[in-house]
Amino acid sequence: MAKENLDTSVALIVGVTGMVGLSLAEALKKPTTPGSPWRIYGMARRQLPAWFPSSLLDDFISADALDRKDTTKKLAPLASQVTHVFWVAIQVGETEEENITSNATMLTNVLQTLKSHPLSPLKHITLQTGTKHYLGPLFDPSLAGQLVHDHEPPFREDLPRLPYPNFYYALEDLVASYAPSVSYSVHRSSLIVGASTRSFYNILLSLSVYATICRYQGLPFRYPGNKFTWENFSDMSDANVLAEQHIWAATTDAAKNQAFNCTNGDVITWKSLWRVLCEIFGVEFVPFDENEKFDWVGFMKEKGKVWSEVVEKYGLVETKLEEVIPSLDSLPIVLSFGFQHVCSMNKSREFGFFGYANTLKSIPMWVQRLRAMKIIP
Template sequence: MSRWWAGAIGAAEKQAENGNSSQGHQSVALVVGVTGIVGNSLAEILPLSDTPGGPWKVYGVARRPRPNWNLDHPVEYIQCDISTTADTQAKLSQLTDVTHIFYVTWALRFTEAENIEANNLMFRNVLQAVIPNAPNLKHVCLQSGLKHYVGPFELVGKIEPHDTPYTEDLPRLNAPNFYYELEDILAEEVATKEGVTWSVHRPHTIFGFSPYSLMNMMGTLSVYAAICKHEGMPLLFPGTESVWNAYSIASDADLIAEQEIWAAVDPNAQNEAFNIHNGDVFKWKHLWKVLAEQFGIRKYGLPESGKTVSLTELMKDKGAVWDKIVKDNQLLPNKLEEVGVWWFADFVLGTESIISCMNKSKEHGFLGFRNSKNSLISWVDKLKAHKILPAHLQKKQQVNMSWWWSGAIGAAKKKHEEDEAPRGYQSVALILGVTGIVGNSLAEILPLSDTPGGPWKVYGVARRARPDWNEDNPVEYIQCDISDTAETQSKLSKLTDVTHIFYVTWASKPTEAENCEINGLMFRNVLQAVIPIAPNLCHVCLQTGGKHYVGPFELYGQIEAHDPPFTEDLPRLNGPNFYYTLEDVMLEEVAKKEGVTWSVHRPDVIFGFSPYSLMNLIVTMSVYAAICKHEGAPLIFRGSKEAWNCYVIASDADLIAEHEIWACVDPNAQNEAFNIHNGDLFKWKHLWKILAEEFGIEEHGFEEGESNITFAEAMKDKEPVWEEIVKKNQLLPNKLEQVGGWWFADLIFGGPGVVTNLNKSKEHGFLGFRNSKKSFVSWLDKMKAYKVVP
C-alpha cells in the first residue's frame, strides 16, 4: 500500500541508479512489427534521450518496404518476411548486438488453427534467429491482447469467457488460441539461454498511428468519418445500443510502448504478464461526439431505424469515394482497404464491452495512464498531420502526454525542493471529523515522518468523547459540537497555529433542506472560528462525494442525473444539495483571507475504519456477515440483481487521506475539485465471495426471492443477537444501530453503480491507487483487530 510520494521517489531513485550504473554495452532494441500501431510508437520513443535503459540503438523489422511516414524515425530498417525461415535467419541472425526484443506483430488467417500455425512459425523464426547469436540479450517482450480472456474471434459467443474485470491470473480457456501458443514458445525459447527474462502485454482496443495496422480502430473510424463528411452523411454509430451505452476501455499505443519499455528495464516486471489500458473508462456515446467534432460533422449517433450499421457493408463500394478524398486533399496514396479495417470495427462495436484490471501493473510499479478522450484527439491529429486523413478545422486541444518516468522524477524533485526550503513555521492540521472514516486515516497518516508537508502537528475535532480505538493516534483531541456556534468559537478560535483545515465530517437530517441548513452552519462555524485568527493558514480541504453528480438521497430517481463516468466539470444539478452549499460557504469564507487556497474531494463508497461513520459500508457488511455466521444462515446479497452484476468503484480511506494531503501541499492542485477512487473496477458478486470467506460462510450469493427482503428489514430485530456476539467475542460495546448502516447498504445495493473519472486528478499529478479487493480485506482485518467485529 505504498503512497504516491513514496512510489514517486522510489521510481526516481531507481531511475537514477540505472542511469549511473554502466551496463558495459549499449541497449539495442529489435522491434518486430515496426510499422504497426505499437511498433511505430516504440520506434519513436526508444531513441529519445530520456527513455529508461538508454541510450537505445533500434532495429526495426517489417515485411513491407519502409513507408514515407516512418523515414524520420532513427531506426535501422530491415525489410524481412519473418514467416520465411530462411529470410529471417539470413537477416536477423547477423544482429549480434541485440539486447531486447519487442515482438509486436501478428498475422491474420481464416481460422484459429491457421492463426496458430502462421504466428507460431513467425515468432519461433525470430527467436531462433536472434537468441543463439546475441550474447548480451536480456529480455523478450511479447504483445498479445484481451482475446487471451475471451477466446479467438471465431469462437466469441460459443465458449464461456471469464467474468470481467479480467486479471492476469485467470486460467486459460479450453479453446485454441494463438496467444497461448506464443506464450508457450516464448517460455520454451527463452529457457535455452540463461539470464534472459520475458514479459507479456495484453492491451485492449488500441488508439494509435499506423496506416498498416490490422486492428487500427482510430484509423478505421477516422476514415469512416472522413467519408461521411465528404458525402454529407450523418456519422452513424456502427455498433449495438448496449455497446453505445456501456463502459469501455482503450489502450493508447504510446502507453503500451512505455509499459513494454518499463518491463524490459525494471527488475520488478521480469517474467510477468500484464494487462495494459489507459486507466479510465468511457462510453462510446461520449467519444462519438468527440470524433464527429474532429471532422466537423453535426449529425451523429445511433441510427434512428434501430438497425445496427455494418461498416463492412457500408464501405464495400466506397473505394472510389476514398480515392477522390485522397486526391482532393493530397493525402498519401493509400487504398481504402489499407486504411479501413471494417471487420474489426464491426467486431469491437458489435460485441459486449469487456474490461481488464490494471492493479497488477500498478502494484509492480507502472503508473502510466492516458485520458482516452485526449488520446483519441491526439491520434486523429497525427493521422491528419501525416496526410493519412483530410484536415478539417476544429478547436485544437493541448494534450499532455507526459511519461510515467518523467512524472515520477518530477514528483521526487519537487519533494526534495520542499524538504530543502523550510517555510519558517510548522505545518499544523485541524481535522474536523477525526473519528470518522477518513478523519481516522488522516490522524494516522499526517504524523508520519515521511508525509509531505511535514512534520505535522495535528488537532482532531469530534462531537463524541475520544474513543479507545483512537487513543494511539498522536493527535491533540478536541471534543466539540461544531453545530453549536458558541462552543465552536470558544474551542477553535484558540488554535492560532493552524495551517491546514481538513473538513471531513457531515450531519444527516431527514430532508435535504435540513441537511443544507445544518451542514452549512457547521462548516461556517469552523471557518469563521479559525480563518480570522490563524495567520499562517494556507489551505482548506473539503470532502464531499458522488452525490454531487446524482443528487441527494431523497431525490434519487426523481431528478435526471448526469451520465457517467462523471467528470469534475459537469454543471450542478437543478435541485437542493448540501454539497453545493458547503462549496459555496467555503468559497465565501476563504475569500476573506488573502493567500488561502482550497480543494474539494469527491470520493465514492468509502472502504475504511471507523465504528462511528454514518456511511461505513465495510463495518455494516461485516456485522451482517457476523450475524449470518452466528445464526448459521447463508450470506444473502439483499440488493438488486443489477447491483450484483454491474461495475462499481470504491474509495479507500487511506487513499482519500493521501489525496487530500497531496492537494494541500502541491501547488498544481490548488483551488480545484477532484474525484477520488481506487482506480479499478469490481463487481459486488466477486467481493461478496471474499466477505463470505472472511467469516467462514460457505453458502452465499444472490437469490431472487430472498433479495427482496432489505438489509434494514432483515436486521430490525437482531439487536439481542448482536449483543450476544459482542459478549461472546469480547468486542467493543457498540450497539447494533451504531455499527450497522442498513439504510445506506440498501441504498448502495439497490441499483446500478456509478463511475467517476480520475483523469483530472492524475493529470494534476496524483498517481495514488488501491487494489479494491485487497483494500476490502485489509479493512476487514483492521475491524477484527480492533474488536469491532469477530
C-alpha cells in the first residue's frame, strides 16, 4: 500500500498529555514508525505535567482550543508545516449537547487555523472516538434510564447511528466535511488502558488509586459493578495499540476516510481482571456478592485526605483525588452494563491492521508505567 512522502511528516497531536497522546508521541518518535522521520508538535490546554517526557516533542503548544483567538495565535505559525493531525482531545460537560458544542468548537478552531494557510500541507486527520458511538451518551444524567441499546455486540462499524445526541457523530461529520482535500480516519476505542493523569476517563488509574487506598487503610477491595459484568465478556483498548492504529491509518491509502474499531483483539471477564489487580496491588481477592450493595462513589468521595497522605508518604507527583479520578460516576456505570461490551475487529484486520495486546498482560505493564511516572506508589 502506498505510503506518505517520508520527508514531509509533521504531526500535531491535540490532547498530547492524555493516555493516547503520550503513546502517539512515543510511537512517532521511533525511527521504525511508518512515515518516519516525524516532526512532532504536541498541544494541550495546560502545561506539560512533570511526568511527561518533553524530549518526545519537537515543540509543545499550550493553547485553549475553545478560544479561537488563542488557537489562531498559537497554531498559525505551524499551518505551513503540519501534514497530519492526531485528534485525541476531549472536553466533557454536564450534558451531551454541551459536549457537542465544546468538542466541535475545538476541532473547528484547530482545523480552520491550519487550513487558513494558502499552502497548507495538511493531508490527514485521525479522530479518536469510542464505543459510545454504539451505546449513546451513557454519562449524560438528563438521559439516565432513557437510552435503549438497540445494537447487539459485537459492535460493528457499519451499525446505524442511534437517535440520541452524540458528540462523536458531530466530530465524524466535521472531519468528513474536509474530504477529499484532506482525508480522515475514525478510531473507535473500547475502555482505554494507558498512563496519564490528564485523561478524563481513565479506568485503570481509577482502579489503581482505589486499590492503593484499600491497601493503605487495610480495607477490602470490593468490585463496584454488577454480576453481569463480573461474569461476562468485555474488551479493552491498550493506548499503544490505539496509537499504532492511528499512525497506520494516517499512512495507509486504503484506510483513508474509514472508521475502525480498535480493541486489543481479545476479551476478558472482570472477575479474571480483578484477580490480576489484587495480585498487582497486594490486596485480598474478594468474590463478588450481589447481595452486598457497595456505594463506590460515596466511598471514594471521602478519601481525598487519604490520597493526599499517600502522595506525600511515597513522594508521588502531587495530585488531588479529583485530578486522578475526575469522573467518579463513570466507573460504576461501565461496570454495571447489562450487555457484553465487545467490538468486532474484523474490518480493521480486513483492511490490514493487525495490532493487538494481551489485556491481562497489558494491565500490569501500564500499572508499572504509572509507578515509574510516580503517579501511584
